[in-house]
Amino acid sequence: MTGHMTPEEFRAHGHRAVDWIADYLAGIESHPVRSRVRPGEVRSALPEHPPERGEPFDAVLADLDRVLLPGVTHWQHPSFFAYFPANASGPGILGDLLSAGLGVQGMVWATSPACTELETVVVDWLAELLGLPKAFRTDAAGGGVIQDSASSASLVALIAALRRAGGGVVADRGIAGHYRLYVSSQTHSSLEKAARVTGIGAANVRLVDVDPDTLAMDSAHLRRLLAEDRAAGAVPAMVCATVGTTSTAAVDPVPEIGAVCREHGVWLHVDAAYAGVAAVCPELRWIDDGVAEYADSYATNPHKWLLTNFDCTVLWLADRAPMIDALSILPEYLRNPATTSGEVIDYRDWQVPLGRRFRALKLWAVLRWYGAEGLRAHIRTGVALAAELAELVAADPAFELWRPQRFGLVCFRPLWPGLPDAEADAATMALLEWLNDSGDLYLSHTKVPVGHERVLLRMAIGAPATERRHVLAAWERIRAGYALTARERGVPVRSR
Amino acid sequence: MTGHMTPEEFRAHGHRAVDWIADYLAGIESHPVRSRVRPGEVRSALPEHPPERGEPFDAVLADLDRVLLPGVTHWQHPSFFAYFPANASGPGILGDLLSAGLGVQGMVWATSPACTELETVVVDWLAELLGLPKAFRTDAAGGGVIQDSASSASLVALIAALRRAGGGVVADRGIAGHYRLYVSSQTHSSLEKAARVTGIGAANVRLVDVDPDTLAMDSAHLRRLLAEDRAAGAVPAMVCATVGTTSTAAVDPVPEIGAVCREHGVWLHVDAAYAGVAAVCPELRWIDDGVAEYADSYATNPHKWLLTNFDCTVLWLADRAPMIDALSILPEYLRNPATTSGEVIDYRDWQVPLGRRFRALKLWAVLRWYGAEGLRAHIRTGVALAAELAELVAADPAFELWRPQRFGLVCFRPLWPGLPDAEADAATMALLEWLNDSGDLYLSHTKVPVGHERVLLRMAIGAPATERRHVLAAWERIRAGYALTARERGVPVRSR
Numbered sequence: 001m002t003g004h005m006t007p008e009e010f011r012a013h014g015h016r017a018v019d020w021i022a023d024y025l026a027g028i029e030s031h032p033v034r035s036r037v038r039p040g041e042v043r044s045a046l047p048e049h050p051p052e053r054g055e056p057f058d059a060v061l062a063d064l065d066r067v068l069l070p071g072v073t074h075w076q077h078p079s080f081f082a083y084f085p086a087n088a089s090g091p092g093i094l095g096d097l098l099s100a101g102l103g104v105q106g107m108v109w110a111t112s113p114a115c116t117e118l119e120t121v122v123v124d125w126l127a128e129l130l131g132l133p134k135a136f137r138t139d140a141a142g143g144g145v146i147q148d149s150a151s152s153a154s155l156v157a158l159i160a161a162l163r164r165a166g167g168g169v170v171a172d173r174g175i176a177g178h179y180r181l182y183v184s185s186q187t188h189s190s191l192e193k194a195a196r197v198t199g200i201g202a203a204n205v206r207l208v209d210v211d212p213d214t215l216a217m218d219s220a221h222l223r224r225l226l227a228e229d230r231a232a233g234a235v236p237a238m239v240c241a242t243v244g245t246t247s248t249a250a251v252d253p254v255p256e257i258g259a260v261c262r263e264h265g266v267w268l269h270v271d272a273a274y275a276g277v278a279a280v281c282p283e284l285r286w287i288d289d290g291v292a293e294y295a296d297s298y299a300t301n302p303h304k305w306l307l308t309n310f311d312c313t314v315l316w317l318a319d320r321a322p323m324i325d326a327l328s329i330l331p332e333y334l335r336n337p338a339t340t341s342g343e344v345i346d347y348r349d350w351q352v353p354l355g356r357r358f359r360a361l362k363l364w365a366v367l368r369w370y371g372a373e374g375l376r377a378h379i380r381t382g383v384a385l386a387a388e389l390a391e392l393v394a395a396d397p398a399f400e401l402w403r404p405q406r407f408g409l410v411c412f413r414p415l416w417p418g419l420p421d422a423e424a425d426a427a428t429m430a431l432l433e434w435l436n437d438s439g440d441l442y443l444s445h446t447k448v449p450v451g452h453e454r455v456l457l458r459m460a461i462g463a464p465a466t467e468r469r470h471v472l473a474a475w476e477r478i479r480a481g482y483a484l485t486a487r488e489r490g491v492p493v494r495s496r
Numbered sequence: 497m498t499g500h501m502t503p504e505e506f507r508a509h510g511h512r513a514v515d516w517i518a519d520y521l522a523g524i525e526s527h528p529v530r531s532r533v534r535p536g537e538v539r540s541a542l543p544e545h546p547p548e549r550g551e552p553f554d555a556v557l558a559d560l561d562r563v564l565l566p567g568v569t570h571w572q573h574p575s576f577f578a579y580f581p582a583n584a585s586g587p588g589i590l591g592d593l594l595s596a597g598l599g600v601q602g603m604v605w606a607t608s609p610a611c612t613e614l615e616t617v618v619v620d621w622l623a624e625l626l627g628l629p630k631a632f633r634t635d636a637a638g639g640g641v642i643q644d645s646a647s648s649a650s651l652v653a654l655i656a657a658l659r660r661a662g663g664g665v666v667a668d669r670g671i672a673g674h675y676r677l678y679v680s681s682q683t684h685s686s687l688e689k690a691a692r693v694t695g696i697g698a699a700n701v702r703l704v705d706v707d708p709d710t711l712a713m714d715s716a717h718l719r720r721l722l723a724e725d726r727a728a729g730a731v732p733a734m735v736c737a738t739v740g741t742t743s744t745a746a747v748d749p750v751p752e753i754g755a756v757c758r759e760h761g762v763w764l765h766v767d768a769a770y771a772g773v774a775a776v777c778p779e780l781r782w783i784d785d786g787v788a789e790y791a792d793s794y795a796t797n798p799h800k801w802l803l804t805n806f807d808c809t810v811l812w813l814a815d816r817a818p819m820i821d822a823l824s825i826l827p828e829y830l831r832n833p834a835t836t837s838g839e840v841i842d843y844r845d846w847q848v849p850l851g852r853r854f855r856a857l858k859l860w861a862v863l864r865w866y867g868a869e870g871l872r873a874h875i876r877t878g879v880a881l882a883a884e885l886a887e888l889v890a891a892d893p894a895f896e897l898w899r900p901q902r903f904g905l906v907c908f909r910p911l912w913p914g915l916p917d918a919e920a921d922a923a924t925m926a927l928l929e930w931l932n933d934s935g936d937l938y939l940s941h942t943k944v945p946v947g948h949e950r951v952l953l954r955m956a957i958g959a960p961a962t963e964r965r966h967v968l969a970a971w972e973r974i975r976a977g978y979a980l981t982a983r984e985r986g987v988p989v990r991s992r
Contacts, residue, residue, distance in 0.1 A: 002870045004803075004960045005586025007522035014514030017590045021597030022507035035609050039839040042613035050621035054867035057587060060860070064594065071610030076599045083607070083829075086851075088599030090501025091553060094513045098560065100592040100805050101517030103572045103584030111579070113531050114567030117538035125546035148644060151849040159693060174697025175671065189825040190850055196822060197655060197848060199695020201670025246829055303851075309596050310853060326692060329685040332943045333579075333742060333954065337929070343535040352693060352848070353647040354686055355582075355799075357806055364556070371550035374498045433833070447828045458829065464500045 002054025013057040020061055021093065028077050028465065032439025035073045042071035073442070078465035079474060082436075082444040084246070084274045084409070085382075085462040089307040091369035095362030096309050106356050109344035110336040116345055119146055119360035122367060123314050126302070129372055130279040133292035136316035138345065144316040145350040146359045150273035151190035153299035153315035154240065156351060158194045160297065160323035161238035161267030171326045174199070180229050181205045182239040184217040185449070186250050188271060191240050200237065214404055215248055215448060217241060219256035226264045238267040243287055244275025247446040248456070249406035251275070251287075258294025267296045273313065275407050276300025278383070280375045284407075305408065305462050307378060308366045312359055315350075324349045382408035382462035385471045389459065392475055398482060398493065402448070408462040411446065413455065414482045416491045423489075425455040431478075431485045432457060438481075441474045498550025509553040516557055517589065521572065524961065528935025529573045531566065538567035569938070574961035575970060578932075578940040580742070580770045580905075581878075581958040585803040587865035591858030592805050602852050605840035606832040612841055615642055615856035618863060619810050622798070625868055626775040629788035632812035634841065640812040641846040642855045646769035647686035649795035649811035650736065652847060654690045656793065656819035657734035657763030667822045670695070676725050677701045678735040680713040681945070682746050684767060687736050696733065710900060711744055711944060713737060715752035722760045734763040739783055740771025743942040744952070745902035747771070747783075754790020763792045769809065771903050772796025774879070776871045780903075801904065801958050803874060804862045808855055811846075820845045878904035878958035881967045885955065888971055894978060894989065898944070904958040907942065909951060910978045912987045919985075921951040927974075927981045928953060934977075937970045 005013070045067045075086050106115030123144030127136050136142045147153045162170045162179060169175075181195045185207055195205045206229070209221040226236050239261050241252040254270060261268040270291055277300050279287040291298055299315045302308035317323060328349040330339070338344045348354050370378070386408045393412045394401040402411035414431060416424040429445065436442055444460075447453040457478075461471060486493045501509065541563045571582050602611030619640030623632050632638045643649045658666045658675060665671075677691045681703055691701045702725070705717040722732050735757050737748040750766060757764040766787055773796050775783040787794055795811045798804035813819060824845040826835070834840045844850050866874070886901040889908045898907035910927060912920040925941065932938055940956075943949040953974075957967060982989045 002866055003873075005865065007518040010521065010586040010589070011514060011518035013586065013590055014518065014593070015511050017593050017597075018507060018510030018514055021594065022503040022510065024597060025506065026503035034606075037609050039605070039609070039834060039837070040613070042610045043617055046614070046617045050625055050863050051867045052869060054870045055864045057590065057861070057865060060587070060591075060864055068610040068614060071608070071613060072598060072600055073606070073608045075601060075608070083601075086599060086601045088596065090506040090509065091556070093506070093593070093596040093599075094509055094553065095556075096596040097510070097513050097589070097593045098517065100584065100589040101513075101520060102568060103582060103589075103805060104568055105571060105579075105582045105806050109535070110530075110569070112567070112569045112571070113533050113535070114538045114564040117536070117567060118542070118564060121539055121542045129546055149849040149851045151851070155693075155848065162695075170695070170697070171692045172697055172699045174675070174691075174700050175695035179670070189827045189830075192825055193823065193848070193850075195670075196667045197651075198693060199658075199666070199671035201666070201668055203668045204670050246827070309599060310601050310851060327689065329688055331685045331742070333940055334685075338535060341535070352651065352689070353645040354689075355645045355647070355806060365553070367546050368551045368556055369501065369553060370498055371547045373548060374550045377499070444829055 016061065025076065028074055031069065031074050031077065033074055033077045033079050033442040034436050034439065035071050036439065037071045042067060076463060076465060078463055078467065078470040079441040080463055081459040081461060081474065082442040084304045084460050086303060086310045087305060087307045087464060088309045089366060089464055091365040092307055092309040092362045095365035099358040099361045102358060104358055106358060107348040107354050108334055108336065108339055108346040110338045115358045115360065116347055118364055119347065120345060122360050122363045123316070125367055126314055127316060129375070130276065131285050131288050132298065132316060135318045136298065141320065142316060142318045143320045144314050145347055146363070147313045147315050147351060148311040150188065150271060150299050150301055150313050151193065152352065153313050154190050154269065154271060155194040155197060156315060156323060157269040157297040158198055158238055159326045160317065161269065162198060163322040163326040164267060165235050165237045178234045179204060179237040180234050181237055182208055182222060182225065184208045184210045184252070186210055186215050186245040186247055187240055187242055188246055188273065212449065215245065215250035217252040217257060219253055219260050222257060223260045226260065226266065230264065236264060236266045238269055240269045240271055243270060243272040244407055246274070248402055248411050248448060249275065249409040251406065254290030254294065258290045261294060268294050270295045270298045272298065272300045274301065274304050277302060277304070277306040278379050278407055280372065281379050302363055302366070305379065305382065306366070306375060307370065307464060308363050312363055378464065385466065385468060386410050386461045389461065389471050389475060402456055408460055410459045410461070411456040413457060416486065416489065418491060419489065421454065427485055427489055428455045428457065431481050434481050434485065435477060438477065440477055512557065524570055524573050527565065527570050527573065529570055529575050529938040530932050530935065531569045532935065533567045538563060572959060572961060574959055574963065574966040575937040576959055577955040577957060577970065578938040580800045580956050582799060582806045583801060583803045583960060584805045585862060585960055587861040588803055588805040588858045591861035595854040595857045598854060600854055602854060603844040603850050604830055604832065604835055604842040606834045611854045611856065612843055614860055615843065616841060618856050618859045619812070621863055622810055623812060625871070626772065627781050627784050628794065628812060631814045632794065637816065638812060638814045639816045640810050641843055642859070643809045643811050643847060644807040646684065646767060646795050646797055646809050647689065648848065649809050650686050650765065650767060651690040651693060652811060652819060653765040653793040654694055654734050655822050656813065657765065658694060659818040659822040660763060661731050661733045674730045675700060675733040676730050677733055678704055678718060678721065680704045680706045680748070682706055682711050682741040682743055683736055683738055684742055684769065708945065711741065711746035713748040713753060715749055715756050718753060719756045722756065722762065726760065732760060732762045734765055736765045736767055739766060739768040740903055742770070744898055744907050744944060745771065745905040747902065750786030750790065754786045758790060764790050766791045766794045768794065768796045770797065770800050773798060773800070773802040774875050774903055776868065777875050798859055798862070801875065801878065802862070802871060803866065803960060804859050808859055874960065881962065881964060882906050882957045885957070885967050885971060898952055904956060906955045906957070907952040909953060912982065912985065914987060915985065917950065923981055923985055924951045924953065927977050930977050930981065931973060934973065936973055
């Protein structure tokens with residue numbers, strides 16, 4: 001019978017697992033970017049029943065190659081452009097490995113002080129690297145905390161905002177259905193999800209207009225909505241401004257929105273999940289505009305563009321008190337002298353779950369391996385490649401570039417002269433599927449309101465493995481696919 | 497300047513990280529179980545500012561030894577008895593490593609089909625291993641999903657329960673403050689947290705009485721509360737029954753509670769976070785009593801006692817529809833042919849966050865390495881050691897054993913003849929601190945209502961490294977500490 005894996009067995013199998021990953025990363029370009037399996041194919045290749053007897057670890061590695069890899073869509077592939085990059089990096093992977101090896105659970109300070117204190121150090125470091133305000137530091141009234149994702153960060157921010165808006169009412173008596181959340185059509189879906197989860201309700205999420213050209217939130221419309229709602233007796237709980245929306249990387253005007261929030265005493269959450277980390281570069285520091293003056297909470301994802309394995313979102317608050325008031329519950333078995341002293345942070349009160357992994361290790365490993373200058377170089381590479389691609393798109397009469405083009409995201413659409421809008425969009429989608437089916441690259445799409453909704457292709461650049469040649473090859477592939485699709489649909493192909 | 501870690505650099509550093517963990521696990525008994533650092537000590541030993549230039553990975557490993565390890569409370573230490581074990585195991589660690597190396601994000605099926613399909617396979621395997629009902633299988637109306645923790649599982653269950661109780665109202669119009677959640681004083685604090693988060697409010701959490709001897713929920717009192725609340729116009733949303741409470745591993749009578757829920761059409765969530773996995777042993781299969789007949793949702797934590805690294809909770813539902821109705825939002829950029837076809841699971845709709853890690857890999861690695869018989873052997877070892885300790889405690893006139901003693905948890909209190917209750921409890925707490933300060937073992941405490949609240953010591957057995965000698969050594973240490981404390985406080989020490 002298989003017993004526990006001894007440290008020496010672990011050493012041997014661990015070396016093999018590391019080698020597997022090193023080989024996988026070295027050979028990643030040999031795989032199609034997007035998996036070609038059909039629904040159910042992976043499942044049907046696995047045993048229906050669990051094993052009665054233990055199996056050697058090598059059997060797991062063998063099935064990883066044989067059964068799972070064909071079902072993997074390769075997020076670390078240099079030609080993965082579909083979603084904002086979920087950057088993994090060597091130091092990030094190893095930080096996660098060390099966290100798994102230690103196997104500590106940092107729900108309160110006392111259950112592993114280093115887990116809590118390293119987290120405080122690295123979120124303070126990151127705030128400094130990004131130029132975020134001193135109020136976000138734990139030694140002021142605020143503080144930072146690692147969440148699993150920006151969705152959870154938004155939820156925690158909303159819980160804190162509700163607490164502040166409703167006094168003691170929200171956590172104790174429940175919410176009474178007259179709270180409002182303000183977003184735009186471009187805000188991430190997790191905000192609506194948070195409104196559902198917290199009981200505000202999707203119907204109480206107010207959609208603020210966007211500028212039709214930039215898709216940025218219209219602060220004048222926000223002001224009107226807030227005034228209307230307050231006049232009608234509703235309680236505005238939170239406004240979410242986004243720096244770098246998922247759809248097109250649009251940037252809401254945080255200073256203007258913040259001023260409106262200030263007038264009305266409403267909590268301002270800034271969701272900079274994707275773009276926030278780019279503020280590590282001084283030339284992109286404008287990302288922080290308005291944050292120091294107005295933001296009650298701010299979130300960005302080192303797991304997107306800052307080389308830290310998913311999951312690692314950092315949420316900062318200017319005042320941690322309403323969050324802790326809303327989320328703190330202390331059962332007897334968690335009572336301990338350090339908590340009672342008030343001298344320590346218990347991060348369980350800064351999140352929805354109780355338990356927590358030692359995620360600070362991977363962020364620490366990344367910040368130390370790269371240093372500030374290595375992080376800046378990584379961001380600059382993505383920005384430069386995106387700008388170069390945008391120029392190519394803009395120069396090609398068969399394509400239309402979506403402007404403003406921001407950060408590492410390039411959105412554009414092929415033009416299909418003579419096709420009605422619906423058919424043109426269908427042609428764009430057909431081109432997208434053709435490209436993704438090729439296995440050579442992976443793009444995604446979005447719709448933006450240009451008069452009415454039109455399909456755009458999205459190409460997000462910023463994976464560490466992505467070089468100029470991958471971007472240029474993708475562009476050539478897109479042009480070739482366009483020419484083919486256009487011929488099939490009888491559209492005259494314009495050439496440069 | 498430091499660039500990206502190449503695959504060959506990763507291989508070299510990875511081997512060193514694996515060696516570090518192997519050495520750590522082999523030498524874990526050389527560390528005090530509970531960290532001795534004072535608040536702020538770890539933080540002050542780390543640089544105040546992030547590095548400008550990259551550093552070698554060996555510097556991270558060196559600081560792990562020098563700065564962090566003294567601040568670590570060692571959850572994998574064989575004498576860690578304070579909380580339910582957060583079992584890490586070799587295959588669990590390596591599964592997590594492979595997940596980090598692949599770096600995929602499985603928010604929808606299409607973003608890595610293997611991530612979704614392996615998860616479905618392993619949660620179905622686990623349901624079979626634990627004897628859970630067929631309705632919990634994804635190919636029926638229900639299904640299982642990995643959550644980060646039982647807190648999140650409870651929250652998702654409550655969201656689904658609210659949806660069912662309120663029809664379309666809850667997700668759309670928000671909740672109106674007249675919903676109720678039913679728990680006992682012994683239910684995990686995450687349920688009250690979920691009531692706060694969902695807007696039900698802590699004041700609408702109803703405390704059902706417990707049997708004073710067993711601390712199990714009183715189903716007759718539940719029936720009365722439900723009738724009262726419904727008569728008053730409130731809507732009962734969910735009842736949470738617990739199999740293996742955190743405080744004393746008490747077991748609520750699920751069949752009786754389930755029958756009451758059925759009468760009133762109320763959602764029954766069974767929180768078996770700690771004990772549920774023990775049903776892998778046929779002799780403990782009674783853990784599932786009433787689940788097949790009555791449970792709408794059920795959660796257990798392979799990351800506690802089933803050798804899978806934190807985080808890994810499995811939540812099953814008998815009907816997945818209300819959860820998906822409540823949580824599904826499909827923005828354009830996530831629309832894809834597989835999702836549209838309805839042939840696949842998109843697990844983003846089964847959880848609060850959008851993004852998700854490939855956590856199935858670690859559970860898969862564990863189930864395969866150990867096989868069913870290896871898992872049973874692990875559970876049986878913990879149960880047998882706990883039973884042996886319970887006998888020792890019961891046989892010692894200086895101690896009182898809390899009964900019923902269940903699973904791997906032993907609760908007991910020293911007797912302090914002649915001391916008033918408050919002083920006796922203070923003496924117990926002083927003994928606890930003396931033991932934990934020793935570094936040789938780590939226990940925790942709880943309070944249970946015995947007439948009024950009395951302090952008990954908790955000793956949770958079940959770490960893979962824990963052998964009989966560690967339990968016996970702990971017991972000798974407890975007796976020695978008791979004798980010392982009793983002498984200091986002028987209490988006559990009874991000897992066997």
